[in-house]
Amino acid sequence: MATTPARDDKAIFAGPLGEIARNLGKVSEADPIGILATILSGFSSYIGPTTKVTTTAGEMPLSLWTILVGTSGRGRKGQATSIGLRVIEKAWKSWGQENVLHSLPGTGLGLVTELSEHADEEGSTAPMLFVEEELDTTINAMKRDTKIGVYLRKAFDGSDLRHKTSVASIRIKSPHFGIVAHVQPKNYKAILGGRDSTGGTWNRFLPLLVARARTLPVFGGPDPQPVIKKAAKALRAIGSAAREIEEVTVSARTAKAFEKKHRIALEALIDGNDELAEQCERALAHCVRVAALYALAEGCDEIFVRHFDAALALVSYSIATVREIMPETTGESLPNRIAEAVKAAGEEGMTRSELWDAIGRSIKAEEITKALLSLPQIQQTKKMGRGRPSLILRWTETPAKTVAA
Template sequence: MTHPRPLRMVHPAPVPPGADEFEARAAAAVARARAWLPTLDEAVFDCYLGHLVRQLEPTSEADPVAILASLICFAGVHLGQGPHVRAGDDKHPLLVWPLIIGHTNTGKKGSSWSAARRLIADTDGEFVTVNIKSGLTSGEGLAQRFALDDEAEPDPDAEPRDLRLLAFENEWGGVMARMKREGNSLSHILRAAWEGGDLSTLTVNARIAPESHIGILAHITPDEFRAKLSDADMAGGTYNRFLPLAVAWSKALPDSVGADPGLVCSLAVGLAERLDAGGRLGVLDLAGDATGLWRELYLEFNADTHHPKVAQFVSRALPYCKRIAGIHAALDGTPAIHAAHLHAAAALVRYAIDSARALFVDTATPARLVAWIAEAGPTGRTKKDITVGFFGGNKKAQEINTLLEPLLAAGTLTRTTVPRADGKGGRGTEVYTARAPDPTNSTN
């Protein structure tokens, strides 16, 4: 379903001295920050929440994918336990756990939450106060929030308990460290929480917590995640509950003060109305126009053709696709998931799969590196440029050499040695050049 964008008048601001040079340098810096990202299908924004993101993103340096994922997580939690989808005999709540993966500083992970949180706060301020918390520490601590009071007498006239919780963890590496401690049951409890179910424990201080509705929004850097993730973590099944999304700086806005308050307020009114209506829905079935597409996606997301670590990470791609599509449908106020909802959801799931591949396999890096070197023209890039400018100092020299040698052997890159500028002897500076791709000679 399409959501038209409102027309807004844009008045050009005075151009300060040196603006052209700044814009060029800023664009190059952003391009370097985004070089590791996989290709994104813009269909991810063909949904109501995507329509909101498109209006917020012009004034944010955050990756629009990160803002979208934050809003999807929030919406799935806020809608509550009523609207849900089914996969076989399993009931799936509309819970989505984005794992926002971006480099320090250039990932702009915090900026994405700031943009989303402003809209969330205007939509439902009480929800922000009561239902958004941080500090996951132990399984018992999480279960305690949903535990029943054994001594309390049941009150038939009492309001239903609010079982919604959005756990925002902007330092997921710390949570990973806590989960590794001996006796910590957080991993086990999280696996149960993703099902939207029973968090009861049978420890010495037993807790009866038969219901929950928990969303998790986690931030981490690629290096920290790879360093702290063990094979046991992957095999245990905790991380196939998360939706990995690679993000980066989207644009340089040194003078931005964020979205206009009037715009945020206007968007929040509409979102609040849709959340209220969607929360009254029940099971969300596939509409007639979605059944054929769902069969195609069923085969696509069940394919076992991934790198082992990628396969572990994305093994729940199919139910995630239906959960996300269910959120889109609920916000459109329809009890049926249409093809448009599936298209947007599938595009985001594919991006998550490609993000996992970029994280663990890095198959697209050579092409991006060649393109980045080609941008420098005949001047080329030095080894230091490549190490610091492209990889941000996060890759060892031997790994870079292993990447460069096949490109040199194939003639994709050319390496020359430039004598030292001071005229002294010794080894000169290695410079790498590449020709920009010829668009008229493309086979695509």
């Protein structure tokens, strides 16, 4: 049974959406990260296709597709999505009633037909949210109809969809929808490494391991209604402000910080691990999308470093999720080797020189520095003595701030 990896909750739950998820988590047994994933996907859907962020590769839509990975009965996937949807449907009543659909169509034709039923005469579809609590159904459907994967890949990039039959031709312009899906760890592992995974369908999703966060009494537990009502009011205001923003920008200063910290940290997590790299190929794209959503939730039309920090923490947890589900990837990446070495050192910790001996002197110092950026659980403190102070590395379950050498 997969266990949830360590994560930086302080960073992940930063900002208004994080606060909503934390508060909802207090009146539910669901993992708050599952609640946050539901709300993030719903928020990404609601803002629509006109709000984008521009990268070197071009304009990027902000729809987010998440998968809650958890064991049936213990993962509380259903509770996480259920309470998140109650807030979404209360915040945006008419949109929630008309544009939140509780299953993914089982054929390519079914998908474009569903989208066309929510489109105007020119083929521009309304923003939608698909909730698929039985992802196994979609997995099996993809084996029978390869068009589903093709259309999903195009939709993720906001590309037009065209489907021709002998009697009709359907065109969907710039489709925009979020997805929240549920799957058991063993079933998710079964699709990793397959054609639709390496071909790019499943690595467009952000998988997150979830587990029951607490046990509440069957009777007489906390009343969720006041919390849901307050959360819906906050989400309604957040959504209204975000819909007024058409472009989310990144300043030159923030872009430089992203390249030096966030990009390096993500690449270090999957560096040298081909299997993990295939499944997490779009980690950078997800980091940008998520950061933009964190910015929009604050009413900002610009992504700041704090938004990238939050996105990095969430995407890093997603990468850790894949590693946990695919044991064959464990131990290959440099961050993993460093983590194991520092853990083994115990409370006394180890110096960087000792770490170098443990993982191999052939590894360059700058590669170790990059890898340490992706491991917030490693606390770095200075030890004073004669001569130059030593930097001691210790493992802590609570992510700590790094002290510069």
